[in-house]
Amino acid sequence: MVSLTHCGEALRIHAKTSHVAGLRHCQRTVVSSDIIAATSRMHFAYILILLILTPRVDSSWWYIGALGARVICDNIPGLVNKQRQLCQKHPDIMQAIGEGAKEWIRECQHQFRHHRWNCSTLDRDHTVFGRAMLRSSRETAFVYAISYAGVVYALTRACSQGELKSCSCDPKKRGRSKDERGEFDWGGCSDHIDFGIKFAKDFVDAKEKRLKDARALMNLHNNRCGRMAVKRFMNLECKCHGVSGSCTLRTCWRAMSDFRKTGDFLRRKYNGAIQVTMNQDGSGFAVANQNFRKATKKDLVYFENSPDYCLMDKTAGSLGTAGRVCDKVSRGTDGCEVMCCGRGYDTTRVTRITKCECKFHWCCAVRCKECEETVDVHTCKAPKRAEWLDQT
Structure with a gap:
């Protein structure tokens, strides 16, 4: 950034050759310097406002x-x-x-x-x-x-x-x-x-x-x-x-x-x-x-x-319910209608290994067989992209 002192020196150097040209050069430099300074002040003020208005997530x-x-x-x-x-x-x-x-x-x-x-x-x-x-x-x-x-x-x-x-x-x-x-x-x-x-x-x-x-x-x-x-x-x-x-x-x-x-x-x-x-x-x-x-x-x-916690919302700290497991027949908060916020759900058939036919043997152990069972797992659908973008 060029100061007024520098402009004065420039005028003295060029006074003998082109006084008018030197003056115009200095005026342009001063105007440019003022613009840069004003821009810097606005930038600083903008950063300060962000720091004041943006909520800080404290550690705990x-x-x-x-x-x-x-x-x-x-x-x-x-x-x-x-x-x-x-x-x-x-x-x-x-x-x-x-x-x-x-x-x-x-x-x-x-x-x-x-x-x-x-x-x-x-x-x-x-x-x-x-x-x-x-x-x-x-x-x-x-x-x-x-x-x-x-x-x-x-x-x-x-x-x-x-x-x-x-x-x-x-x-x-x-x-x-x-x-x-x-x-x-x-x-x-x-x-x-x-x-x-x-x-x-x-x-x-x-x-x-x-x-x-x-x-x-x-x-x-x-x-x-x-x-x-x-x-x-x-x-x-x-x-x-x-x-x-x-x-x-x-x-x-x-x-x-x-x-x-x-x-x-x-x-x-x-x-x-x-x-x-x-x-x-x-x-x-x-x-x-x-x-x-x-x-x-x-x-x-x-x-x-x-918040309703339905959609991912970074501002509210909501992770959304996309992919959450829900109960197809329940009418409570764990039911697919409530949990998925009306977006619907996907159904996947999975096979699980569980303990079954457990018997007590003297003394003192319980022995079980491993059984396979096939069950349907219901998970909430993700929101449509436009709907998700509105919340992020």
């Missing part, structure tokens, strides 16, 4: 589950300082969280296996779920709740199994107590769920508490639903002592139920999730539809309606 601690035994805190993008410090201080806990992440993702996929959105994850992607979690939908509400529940469950179980340095069995469960059946002695190893909840609050909630916006408030609310769901299914388990197994004396401990119960419970909460808006002072929620009841601390909440 969820990615710890994909790392397995290779959890290196500095290699997990998206952690805030407090999360990174806890990660570095407690590598054994991070390992337990990673194992728990695999479990809650499997549970999420089990709960939605017959739905258009089936809790799909993206391989080798640090966002785990891609852009689907950008929308403040009821699916996002469920993922935050089930993931939080998964952390609490994994840490509590690891404590009881002696896998963590920071905790063990619940130290509060000592001495004698009583229930509706009478008195009993605390014994065994009660699950230390208070530790799991406390660490989850410190680690998982750290990012949301730092942001303090509407979405963070929604996430914190749904996180709470997740941790309380695990605590809801804590059971009192007892062992009887006495003559012939009579329960004249009992030793009892507190234990978590199978994680499937938590998944089933949160799935029901998903069905009854309440759409909300922020209240005027930004401290809580107001119900979006005045005809519905107000949201309580036990309800999942969301801001935005869900």
Whole structure:
């Protein structure tokens, strides 16, 4: 780019030979320089607008589950300082969280296996779920709740199994107590769920508490639903002592139920999730539809309606239902009519090898034959090309 100083030098050099020619040359150079500068400023402004308007898919601690035994805190993008410090201080806990992440993702996929959105994850992607979690939908509400529940469950179980340095069995469960059946002695190893909840609050909630916006408030609310769901299914388990197994004396401990119960419970909460808006002072929620009841601390909440998930839509994070297996005769969400969004389905005849005619042999084995069966598998048709292009 040529400056005005350079133009002045050009005029002085050519003054004796052609003053007018030099002036015209300089004017053209200045005009060209202004055009280039203006173009550069417009280009910079365009890039800035894109950066501001384009939603950013943040990484999450969820990615710890994909790392397995290779959890290196500095290699997990998206952690805030407090999360990174806890990660570095407690590598054994991070390992337990990673194992728990695999479990809650499997549970999420089990709960939605017959739905258009089936809790799909993206391989080798640090966002785990891609852009689907950008929308403040009821699916996002469920993922935050089930993931939080998964952390609490994994840490509590690891404590009881002696896998963590920071905790063990619940130290509060000592001495004698009583229930509706009478008195009993605390014994065994009660699950230390208070530790799991406390660490989850410190680690998982750290990012949301730092942001303090509407979405963070929604996430914190749904996180709470997740941790309380695990605590809801804590059971009192007892062992009887006495003559012939009579329960004249009992030793009892507190234990978590199978994680499937938590998944089933949160799935029901998903069905009854309440759409909300922020209240005027930004401290809580107001119900979006005045005809519905107000949201309580036990309800999942969301801001935005869900996409239909019928077509691949990169903006919405939808993978579409093309190629999904469906049930030809079902009238539910797994039926071909609903799953395929009216596009129809293809039928393929496949042969499967299954175990059959199984017999128990003393002692102690079950022997089965291998049988072939031919079945029809129905899969959703892909959308027409023009229809697909409209969504990508």
